Amino acid sequence: xxxxxxxxxxxxxxxxxxxxxxxxxxxxxxxxxxxxxxxxxxxxxxxxxxxxxxxxxxxxxxxxxxxxxxxxxxxxxxxxxxxxxxxxxxxxxxxxxxxxxxxxxxxxxxxxxxxxxxxxxxxxxxxxxxxxxxxxxxxxxxxxxxxxxxxxxxxxxxxxxxxxxxxxxxxxxxxxxxxxxxxxxxxxxxxxxxxxxxxxxxxxxxxxxxxxxxxxxxxxxxxxxxxxxxxxxxxxxxxxx
Amino acid sequence: xxxxxxxxxxxxxxxxxxxxxxxxxxxxxxxxxxxxxxxxxxxxxxxxxxxxxxxxxxxxxxxxxxxxxxxxxxxxxxxxxxxxxxxxxxxxxxxxxxxxxxx
Numbered sequence: 001x002x003x004x005x006x007x008x009x010x011x012x013x014x015x016x017x018x019x020x021x022x023x024x025x026x027x028x029x030x031x032x033x034x035x036x037x038x039x040x041x042x043x044x045x046x047x048x049x050x051x052x053x054x055x056x057x058x059x060x061x062x063x064x065x066x067x068x069x070x071x072x073x074x075x076x077x078x079x080x081x082x083x084x085x086x087x088x089x090x091x092x093x094x095x096x097x098x099x100x101x102x103x104x105x106x107x108x109x110x111x112x113x114x115x116x117x118x119x120x121x122x123x124x125x126x127x128x129x130x131x132x133x134x135x136x137x138x139x140x141x142x143x144x145x146x147x148x149x150x151x152x153x154x155x156x157x158x159x160x161x162x163x164x165x166x167x168x169x170x171x172x173x174x175x176x177x178x179x180x181x182x183x184x185x186x187x188x189x190x191x192x193x194x195x196x197x198x199x200x201x202x203x204x205x206x207x208x209x210x211x212x213x214x215x216x217x218x219x220x221x222x223x224x225x226x227x228x229x230x231x232x233x234x235x236x237x238x239x240x241x
Numbered sequence: 242x243x244x245x246x247x248x249x250x251x252x253x254x255x256x257x258x259x260x261x262x263x264x265x266x267x268x269x270x271x272x273x274x275x276x277x278x279x280x281x282x283x284x285x286x287x288x289x290x291x292x293x294x295x296x297x298x299x300x301x302x303x304x305x306x307x308x309x310x311x312x313x314x315x316x317x318x319x320x321x322x323x324x325x326x327x328x329x330x331x332x333x334x335x336x337x338x339x340x341x342x343x344x
Contacts, residue, residue: 238337
């Protein structure tokens with residue numbers, strides 16, 4: 001009886017969707033949002049005259065990042081990103097409090113695997129390097145602080161599974177505190193130098209260089225360290241607490 | 242009535258022909274169909290571990306669709322968080338509850 005009701009509800013929703021919503025939408029995959037958003041709306045500079053962006057040539061733009069998503073996330077809506085970081089911090093705090101308040105601790109017991117241990121020694125530096133690359137080049141290539149930090153936390157998970165003695169110590173928590181307050185300090189510096197909280201106060205440079213986009217690479221390196229430390233401490237608390 | 246049915250059937254036939262000959266459309270429909278199959282399996286599975294693996298597979302297949310739709314940022318994040326980290330955290334929670342049941 002439950003399944004019949006579920007099928008009925010799904011059928012009503014699907015028929016509504018197919019009859020009323022689908023004819024309005026553009027064809028799947030043919031929507032040129034890429035062209036519309038990037039070249040006409042986002043790269044419209046409010047300081048200078050409107051001109052198209054050329055890689056490695058245009059300089060001193062309002063946002064110096066080649067990756068448009070980054071320029072939205074860290075330049076124009078940086079306060080939003082600060083909120084996201086706070087949400088992640090609250091989640092980590094909740095997991096920590098919950099696992100610390102458990103009376104009966106249960107440790108996961110498993111045997112070390114020889115092949116996994118040797119392979120981890122080879123592949124772990126590459127994983128850490130890839131995570132660092134993602135968040136250092138966040139303003140040039142796809143990615144940024146959150147994916148880079150997550151890749152680093154996955155490397156820590158691999159280390160935890162291959163080595164019994166490995167534990168995430170208090171260094172992770174201190175890293176997280178320093179990086180999280182560093183983001184707020186960068187925002188306060190912007191307020192002191194330019195008058196607006198989280199303002200991009202450094203020169204933006206040439207689009208496409210590593211040292212460009214002003215304050216964006218600094219903020220993304222801080223976010224990468226913070227997310228990596230936080231997620232690895234969440235995993236270790238789930239495993240050990 | 243009969244003519245209407247024939248008309249609908251021929252429309253369906255042309256649509257199927259279009260999907261099979263166009264490789265991009267075929268890719269979308271194959272991956273989307275597999276995602277639907279895996280999610281139904283995740284709901285109906287008897288063991289919780291099987292449901293977890295099916296959920297991880299759904300995230301992994303959605304990564305392919307994100308790449309085809311030119312959203313590499315979302316693809317990287319989904320591959321790292323959806324299929325790696327979330328599965329690991331849920332697996333640890335599952336193991337812990339099993340350990341608690343035995344004692």
